[in-house]
Amino acid sequence: MLPVAWRFGQPSPLPGFRLALCGTLLWLAVIVLIPLGGVLLRSSSIGLAGIWEIATQPRLMAALRLSFGLSLLAGVFSLVVGLLIAWVLTRYDFPGSRFLDAAIDLPFAMPTAVAGIALTAVYAPNGWFGAPLAALGLKVAYTPLGIFIALVFIGLPFAVRTIQPVLAETEVELEEASATLGATRAQTIRKVILPPLIPAALTGLALSFARAVGEYGSVIFIAGNIPFASEIAPLMVVMKLEEFDETGATAIAAIMLGVSFAMLLVINLVQAWTRRRLGHG
Amino acid sequence: MVESTIFREPMKRDRDVADERPLVRRLLIALTVGLMAIFFFTPVALVFVEAFRKGAPAFLNALGDPDTQSAIRLTLLVAAIAVPINALFGVAAAWAAARFQFPGKSILITLIDLPFSVSPVVAGLSYVVLFGSRGYFGPWFAAHGIPVVFALPGIALATTFVTFPFVARELIPLMQQQGVDDEEAALTLGASPWRMFFTVTLPNIKWGLLYGILLCNARAMGEFGAVAAVSGRIRGETNTLPLHVEVLYGGFDLAGAFAVASILAGLALVTLIVKTILEWRHADELAISRRR
Numbered sequence: 001m002l003p004v005a006w007r008f009g010q011p012s013p014l015p016g017f018r019l020a021l022c023g024t025l026l027w028l029a030v031i032v033l034i035p036l037g038g039v040l041l042r043s044s045s046i047g048l049a050g051i052w053e054i055a056t057q058p059r060l061m062a063a064l065r066l067s068f069g070l071s072l073l074a075g076v077f078s079l080v081v082g083l084l085i086a087w088v089l090t091r092y093d094f095p096g097s098r099f100l101d102a103a104i105d106l107p108f109a110m111p112t113a114v115a116g117i118a119l120t121a122v123y124a125p126n127g128w129f130g131a132p133l134a135a136l137g138l139k140v141a142y143t144p145l146g147i148f149i150a151l152v153f154i155g156l157p158f159a160v161r162t163i164q165p166v167l168a169e170t171e172v173e174l175e176e177a178s179a180t181l182g183a184t185r186a187q188t189i190r191k192v193i194l195p196p197l198i199p200a201a202l203t204g205l206a207l208s209f210a211r212a213v214g215e216y217g218s219v220i221f222i223a224g225n226i227p228f229a230s231e232i233a234p235l236m237v238v239m240k241l242e243e244f245d246e247t248g249a250t251a252i253a254a255i256m257l258g259v260s261f262a263m264l265l266v267i268n269l270v271q272a273w274t275r276r277r278l279g280h281g
Numbered sequence: 282m283v284e285s286t287i288f289r290e291p292m293k294r295d296r297d298v299a300d301e302r303p304l305v306r307r308l309l310i311a312l313t314v315g316l317m318a319i320f321f322f323t324p325v326a327l328v329f330v331e332a333f334r335k336g337a338p339a340f341l342n343a344l345g346d347p348d349t350q351s352a353i354r355l356t357l358l359v360a361a362i363a364v365p366i367n368a369l370f371g372v373a374a375a376w377a378a379a380r381f382q383f384p385g386k387s388i389l390i391t392l393i394d395l396p397f398s399v400s401p402v403v404a405g406l407s408y409v410v411l412f413g414s415r416g417y418f419g420p421w422f423a424a425h426g427i428p429v430v431f432a433l434p435g436i437a438l439a440t441t442f443v444t445f446p447f448v449a450r451e452l453i454p455l456m457q458q459q460g461v462d463d464e465e466a467a468l469t470l471g472a473s474p475w476r477m478f479f480t481v482t483l484p485n486i487k488w489g490l491l492y493g494i495l496l497c498n499a500r501a502m503g504e505f506g507a508v509a510a511v512s513g514r515i516r517g518e519t520n521t522l523p524l525h526v527e528v529l530y531g532g533f534d535l536a537g538a539f540a541v542a543s544i545l546a547g548l549a550l551v552t553l554i555v556k557t558i559l560e561w562r563h564a565d566e567l568a569i570s571r572r573r
């Protein structure tokens with residue numbers, strides 16, 4: 001090894017650091033950083049005022065409001081349902097529980113376009129669920145409610161998979177102590193079981209929200225894409241692109257990237273906060 | 282619907298005070314099964330029912346269509362480009378991040394995860410911004426006769442972007458857990474760096490690597506949004522399988538759309554089964570924090 005006056009990083013007997021790091025950085029730059037930098041550069045060419053002007057066009061405003069609002073709603077709903085599913089899967093041993101546990105990852109594995117047309121067919125006015133719901137006067141497909149259903153499909157695994165490991169680590173002894181000290185089961189759940197889950201729940205919410213805001217394939221089929229009613233932000237990017245309005249597309253993309261970065265920051269802050277609370281460094 | 286087997290007598294356990302009453306427990310289990318049936322199982326079942334609604338001949342007819350065949354070939358080709366490249370990169374990234382301490386490491390790991398937080402549509406758009414006819418590098422590539430957007434390179438790049446983190450994010454925690462003892466022993470015993478890598482490191486991480494490649498491949502073959510933004514959807518030329526599903530669906534060829542969708546759904550189910558088998562058989566050779 002060459003004698004160097006200053007080393008990048010701490011010394012290690014293992015070889016290949018420079019090769020691996022340089023390869024990684026090169027690949028990261030080519031595939032991720034330069035393209036995203038291009039989007040930011042292109043959108044900055046019209047300035048914040050330009051982005052604001054595009055973002056406040058009524059049709060786009062409606063799409064952004066729908067995307068962010070529904071993503072948050074779907075995230076919160078996924079969190080509640082995900083908590084229930086995670087609880088049942090980690091706490092109760094019943095025939096088929098392992099099968100259900102494996103099936104949680106179905107939305108990760110299923111191509112979004114397939115999920116999209118399948119959900120649309122299920123909730124269409126003549127679909128398996130759509131027909132009975134339509135008889136009750138509830139229209140799901142081609143309305144924001146349909147988008148909500150698709151976003152829950154996409155978001156549920158995030159909620160379950162972030163809560164599950166934390167739930168599995170909780171100590172039953174604490175619950176027993178709580179019960180022995182006279183707490184009812186409901187009190188134990190509220191005061192002993194739920195508080196340690198808050199960081200994981202926030203992380204799960206942020207992950208499913210970030211995914212939902214950017215989700216395209218599973219949403220556009222069931223959304224119906226009616227201007228001012230059921231258009232989502234990613235669809236507006238594709239539409240601008242198809243109109244060869246790259247600047248407009250990058251402006252919307254910049255807003256969405258801003259939200260992605262904010263979500264990443266939230267996740268990292270929550271995790272740092274958890275580590276501090278648990279006293280690891 | 283709820284299978285009756287679920288309601289067999291619950292297993293006896295000895296932590297009664299920290300448990301719900303059996304009735305509550307059964308209700309919660311039934312609720313979970315019901316919710317999963319509504320949200321997950323019904324749509325998947327529908328894909329296969331619709332695909333075979335008009336019988337096997339119609340199904341095979343839809344798959345034998347030249348445009349479908351071309352979409353299958355393109356999808357396989359794109360996966361064959363994106364997956365090995367990302368596997369190679371993932372191993373390099375894991376080696377750097379799990380074996381060495383250096384300033385900025387946590388930033389690097391966050392950046393590796395970044396593609397999961399970016400909308401696939403934005404990922405696709407970013408390559409149009411770079412390589413489109415009015416893009417930063419587009420004119421140069423056009424002048425040299427290399428089409429990127431609306432062609433294979435753009436589709437492969439967009440797919441590589443969205444599948445970028447899968448292998449690295451599986452291997453980094455796994456290699457951190459495993460520690461450096463084996464590798465240091467191999468070096469002490471005189472192995473060359475590459476020999477150490479192929480006889481010690483690679484066998485140690487093989488199941489984790491396979492796990493990452495499996496997920497990477499499923500996403501590569503199923504990606505829709507990112508590819509939609511760069512492909513231009515030229516039928517028979519730049520349509521991948523998921524895009525072909527959209528084209529057929531948009532043309533009101535529902536039987537064809539669901540036939541093609543059923544191949545992709547089948548791929549997803551196989552992926553899920555292999556993934557589950559890996560998790561059951563080789564749990565100790567996979568990263569504990571593998572799930573996101």
